[in-house]
Amino acid sequence: MSLSIKNHLIEGADYFLSPNQSDRSENIDLVVIHCISLPEGSFNNDNPTKLFLNELDFEKHDSFKSLEGLKVSAHILIERNGSLIQFVPFNKCAWHAGQSNYAGRDRCNEFSIGIELKGSIKEEFTNDQYSVLNDLLDLLKKEYGDMDVVGHSEIAPNRKNDPGPYFNWDLINA
Secondary structure, three states, X not given: OOOOEEOOEEOOOEEOOOOOEEEOOOOOOEEEEEEEOOOOOXXXXXXXXXXXXXXXXXXXXXXXXXXXXOOOXXXXXXXXXXXXXXXXXXXXXXXXXOOOEEOOEEXXXXXXXXXXXXXXXXXXXXXXXXXXXXXXXXXXXXXXXXXXXXXXXXXXXXXXXXXXOXXXXXXXXX
């Protein structure tokens, strides 16, 4: 897959503008890998998109009730088939990291790009997702400079455990 960036957006990706974003105060030097499925382990729906757009019906599933009022987003969601959905331009902060710390710096949203893989901490990710993730990481490093790549669990270890034990770090170009 040949990816390119124009105006801080992936050309050819579906784009839905999330209201859950803010201006950056620091340069980008970190990528944070997440995973999401709503409900857990259910992949054939647009619930993550609806969550990032503040359109999720919290009555639709019992597990959604705890998400009510939550304002979150990611820059990119990589679907199981490798297709991309972008919610926040890369030059803006997506609200993906929450309370977080990396290398002695708090507020990781300010200096990171958040990439969500549609998936679960309880299942393997697809080859298409790894392939597109690698293409995306190469492109982001070319566009924005060298950056570290970590899991959400590394920047918020007491709160988060994604992308989880089934994410194969040996398959990505970190």
